[in-house]
Amino acid sequence: MNSRAEVTGSRMDTAKLAAAVVLLLAGLSAFYFFSDYSTLVRVIGLLVVSAGAGAIALQTSQGRRLWQFAGDARAEVRKVVWxxxxxxxxxxxxxxxxxxxxxxxxxxxxxxxxxxxxxxxxxxx
The missing domain is CATH 4.10.220 (Light-harvesting Protein)
Structure with a gap:
């Protein structure tokens, strides 16, 4: 029963990561497609799309591990005596x-x- 849940989670993680990549590629394509618009507007749009893709990627098990690693690294840096x-x-x-x-x-x-x-x-x- 657990192996089936892990497979389902893994498939969902793969789908989420694929959606994040597709969203990021769509944002990059839109950035260059709308080259007539202001660069500031395009960069803000790209940042919003990147944040959305990052939020989707952080919902996966790999994303949660990455976030945990970043938190642990930050805690270790605080322990350093500079x-x-x-x-x-x-x-x-x-x-x-x-x-x-x-x-x-x-x-x-x-x-x-x-x-x-x-x-x-x-x-x-």
Whole structure:
């Protein structure tokens, strides 16, 4: 009995997703078909159609899982301890200083290797 209910739910989910895709494609087609109208009106219409398609898609089991995932992700982001402005500035300064030091070291080694190559090739006269 449960397997039949799951199959029916799955078929309904597929139908809902197909309806959402068809609605979205119709909205896109209308956006370009009515190119004589104001862009603002067409964009608002496209946003309304997209919201409707999204609402239909969220009624499926995949849509509910996606909404639950988004809610869980939002809750996790709220738990993050973000660095203060001072910590961010100090870390940025350390990164800049290390990049400059590493750049100078690489420039020094490059200069030495270039001098060696010029000496070996005979252009370093």
């Amino acid at each position: 660095p203060t402005r001072q910590e961010t500035m100090q870390t940025t300064l350390v990164v800049i200083v290390m990049v400059l030091i590493l750049g100078l070291i690489l420039w020094f080694f490059d200069s030495i290797l270039m001098a060696i190559v010029r000496f070996l090739v005979g252009h370093g006269g």
